[in-house]
Amino acid sequence: MPADPGTSDPGRRRRFGRTLTARAVAVSCAVALVSVVVTAVVAVPLAARSAERQARDALTAQARLAAEALRNRLDRGRAADEERIVRQLRNQGIDAYLIRAGSPDRPGLPAEVVDRVAAGRNFSGQRPVAGRRSMVEGRWLPGGNGIVLARPATTGLWGDVAGLLWLPLLAGLAAGVVAGALLARRLARPIRHAATAAARLRSGDRAVRIPVEPPEEAADLAHALNDLAAALAQSEGRQREFLLSVSHELRTPLTAIRGYAEALADGVVGPEGAQRAGQTMQTEAEHLDRLIGDLLSLARLEAADFALEPVPVDLDRLTADAAQVWSARCASLGVVLRVEAPAGPISVHTDPGRIRQVVDGLLENALRVVPPGAVIVLAVRPTGPGEPPGGELEVRDGGPGLTDDDLAVAFERGVLRQRYQGVRKVGSGLGLALAAGLVRRLGGRITAGHAPEGGARFTVRLPAGS
Numbered sequence: 001m002p003a004d005p006g007t008s009d010p011g012r013r014r015r016f017g018r019t020l021t022a023r024a025v026a027v028s029c030a031v032a033l034v035s036v037v038v039t040a041v042v043a044v045p046l047a048a049r050s051a052e053r054q055a056r057d058a059l060t061a062q063a064r065l066a067a068e069a070l071r072n073r074l075d076r077g078r079a080a081d082e083e084r085i086v087r088q089l090r091n092q093g094i095d096a097y098l099i100r101a102g103s104p105d106r107p108g109l110p111a112e113v114v115d116r117v118a119a120g121r122n123f124s125g126q127r128p129v130a131g132r133r134s135m136v137e138g139r140w141l142p143g144g145n146g147i148v149l150a151r152p153a154t155t156g157l158w159g160d161v162a163g164l165l166w167l168p169l170l171a172g173l174a175a176g177v178v179a180g181a182l183l184a185r186r187l188a189r190p191i192r193h194a195a196t197a198a199a200r201l202r203s204g205d206r207a208v209r210i211p212v213e214p215p216e217e218a219a220d221l222a223h224a225l226n227d228l229a230a231a232l233a234q235s236e237g238r239q240r241e242f243l244l245s246v247s248h249e250l251r252t253p254l255t256a257i258r259g260y261a262e263a264l265a266d267g268v269v270g271p272e273g274a275q276r277a278g279q280t281m282q283t284e285a286e287h288l289d290r291l292i293g294d295l296l297s298l299a300r301l302e303a304a305d306f307a308l309e310p311v312p313v314d315l316d317r318l319t320a321d322a323a324q325v326w327s328a329r330c331a332s333l334g335v336v337l338r339v340e341a342p343a344g345p346i347s348v349h350t351d352p353g354r355i356r357q358v359v360d361g362l363l364e365n366a367l368r369v370v371p372p373g374a375v376i377v378l379a380v381r382p383t384g385p386g387e388p389p390g391g392e393l394e395v396r397d398g399g400p401g402l403t404d405d406d407l408a409v410a411f412e413r414g415v416l417r418q419r420y421q422g423v424r425k426v427g428s429g430l431g432l433a434l435a436a437g438l439v440r441r442l443g444g445r446i447t448a449g450h451a452p453e454g455g456a457r458f459t460v461r462l463p464a465g466s
Contacts, residue, residue, distance in 0.1 A: 024187070028180030032172030052135075055151060059137045060124065062094060063149045067139035070098070070147055089149065095129065097148040109148055113138055117146035126153055190218035197225050206233035253284035308351050308441060315346040315391045315462070319380045322359050326367075326378075334372030340379035346391040348462040350442050355462070358438050358446075359393060361431040362458050366397035368425045374398035375453055389464040390444075396451035396458075400424060410448040411436035432458075 066085055086096045098105040102118035108130035116123045116138065123138035129150040138148040193210045200208040208229055212222040260277045263269045269277050323339045330337040359378070366376045377396040383389065402410060409415040413433040417426045432448075435458075439446040444462040451457035 022184075024184035025177050025180030028176035028183070029173050030176075032176035036168055036172050052153070056124075056135055056137075059094065059135055059149055059151050062089065062092070063137035063139050063147065066096065066147050066149065067141060071141055093151060095134075095150045097150070099144075099146040099148065102144045104148070109150075113148060117148060118144045123148070187218075190221060194221050194225055197229070201225075201229055201232065206236065253288040256284045257281050257288075308354065310349050310351050310442065313348050313350050313352045313355065315348055315380045315393060316341050317345070318352060318356060318359070319378055319393065322356065322363070323378055326360075326363050330367060330376060333367065335367060335370050336373075336375045338375055338377050340377060340381075342381060346380060346382055348391045348464055350444070350462050354438050354442060355393070355460075358435045358460060359395070361435050362395040365431050366395055366399065366455070369399040370397045370455065371399070374455075377451075377453065383461060387461065390462050391464070393460040393462070394457065396453050397455035398451070398453040399455035401450060401455040402448065407448045411446070435460075
């Protein structure tokens with residue numbers, strides 16, 4: 001009993017880590033994580049430099065304002081104005097050092113900063129102040145006086161930013177999970193449809209079709225499976241019709257043989273009719289033998305052990321031998337067999353027995369359909385310019401011929417028989433398919449076309465060999 005196409009194979013259980021959904025989610029999360037980290041790596045240094053620049057600009061402005069406010073007051077001793085200014089600066093996280101006559105009001109400043117300001121020069125930079133690395137802005141005042149402002153350098157910014165990264169990181173991961181799941185679902189849907197359709201095809205359902213939907217790759221897959229289903233249905237239909245026609249071909253000689261055998265066994269046929277009955281049975285048995293031989297040859301054509309014995313062959317001689325055999329048979333039916341051959345030999349490398357089998361099959365097909373008084377042409381010639389070295393065999397007839405649609409399917413088993421059964425004499429439907437297979441195995445090429453005599457033309461091209 002065929003497996004249900006909607007159920008999965010128990011021997012192929014899905015592992016979540018190997019599904020398209022899991023991988024799409026993982027990729028989306030990885031992209032989100034990398035995006036957040038890369039953004040942090042690029043943004044944090046920029047933020048640190050910007051924060052440091054803003055802090056230095058603010059400290060510079062504060063130092064300038066404080067120097068203007070204290071320009072004429074440091075020589076008067078420590079006054080209430082100084083205390084107020086220093087207190088306001090400390091409230092802003094800024095340490096203020098007052099230098100009077102070259103000496104700071106309290107320890108902690110580097111000596112180079114004190115000496116520079118006392119010498120009448122401003123200072124701007126980073127130096128350790130009271131044991132901490134700080135941004136330092138010093139402004140000199142007349143009389144060896146000055147004011148130095150110090151603010152701890154910006155530190156811990158990476159830690160602060162890292163702490164702030166948790167929220168966008170979690171948001172990015174959540175977005176990655178959602179986006180990955182939606183994307184995987186969108187991508188996996190046509191794949192699931194294709195898998196279901198393939199399972200139904202395997203179970204024998206040839207009417208299955210899957211919807212064509214974007215993206216383009218999924219649409220191509222849907223088209224391919226739909227075309228496959230249509231091709232399988234057509235192929236199986238032709239195979240069914242071929243088997244029906246072959247069974248009919250087998251039954252016809254068997255019926256005749258059985259009928260005469262029963263008549264002989266029952267004594268219905270007297271001594272005077274026994275010879276005729278025996279000849280009929282022999283003819284039908286030979287027909288049956290040829291049909292079975294064609295079937296076996298078709299079945300074995302693609303096998304590696306199919307017997308081929310290629311040797312150098314003179315096509316002119318082979319054609320003459322075939323014409324000698326077939327001319328009498330054609331004449332008995334009122335058909336003219338004409339041979340067209342060049343004066344010199346045409347050598348090819350092939351199996352003479354198989355090529356003779358092809359020629360006999362093509363002549364038999366032609367003789368079946370041509371009316372009395374018509375002509376059958378058996379021609380041989382070298383290959384034309386632009387073709388690989390070798391020779392050509394051609395069978396043309398003056399029969400009803402084939403349409404352009406017929407030529408496209410002439411070498412498919414049983415197609416022409418199905419089209420023309422009841423319209424004209426037809427064979428088993430195997431001859432042209434067998435000829436095409438034999439020529440292909442021999443490294444040649446066979447084509448079908450329209451003959452100038454009004455009927456069909458079949459041309460076999462064979463290589464000359466090395």
